[in-house]
Amino acid sequence: MTDSTSGRPDDITSMASEPLPGADSAANEAERVAALVEQLAREASDNKDKLLRALAEMENMRRRTERQVADAREYGITAFARDVLAVADNMNRALSAIDPQLRETADAGLKSLLEGVELTERELLKVLEKHGIKKFEPIGEKFDPNLHQAMYEVPDSSLPNGTVAQVVQAGYMIGERVLRPALVGVAKTRPKPPPPPPPQEAAAKAEEPAKELSDEHGETSANDNTSEPAPDIEDEQDIVDIPNPLRSPKSRST
16 A cells, blocks of 8 residues: 555645645635725725815805895985985975075064974985985095095185085985095195295395396307498499490590
8 A cells, every 4th residue: 555645745845836726816806896896995085075165156156145134224215215205305495495584584474384394304304314315515624435435626725625624515425335425525735836935045046137138148149249340431442443335435434
């Protein structure tokens, strides 16, 4: 009989060098799991980003809606208020047209009428203020093109240049917006005349024209002296009288 154990070491070595059954499938499975985990992580990150963006968009929409509702509640009566301002202006004109002396000498009925109109005007302004509409008269303030409309310039040296000197028509604000700008007259400072020069400078300036005239007169006389002298009358006798053949002998003898 032969010894069957003589071939065992070779068998063990050969078994170790050969891949185990199922080793490839386990490695492939691990790779697939890792790839799946990475894909799920990317999807989770994308979904989280989309969720945050959706939440931010919803928050912006909520704030925008609240602002629009507040603006509609505050400025929804803009057109109506602009039309009502004409009534307030007419009341103010009616009261301003009455002379103070006429108020004092008026009878009881006229005074009652005036008081009723004034009371109506105050009540109208109070209702407008209740709804966020305020009247402003910017006299003495700095001219602001966003709030005022310049109608003309007023020469006034007592006010700084660009200051509202007169108010033709009062302005109105609704909330933080201008419902109607105020019609104003803007002060324009007159330019100040230059200060008079000191007496010495004035005398020097007065002497300069006289000095220039004397210099010019001296130059003119010098030019006249340097010019050529006029010929003497005696030199004209040296000129030879050439006879003219066309003249008659009688005229020639003379």
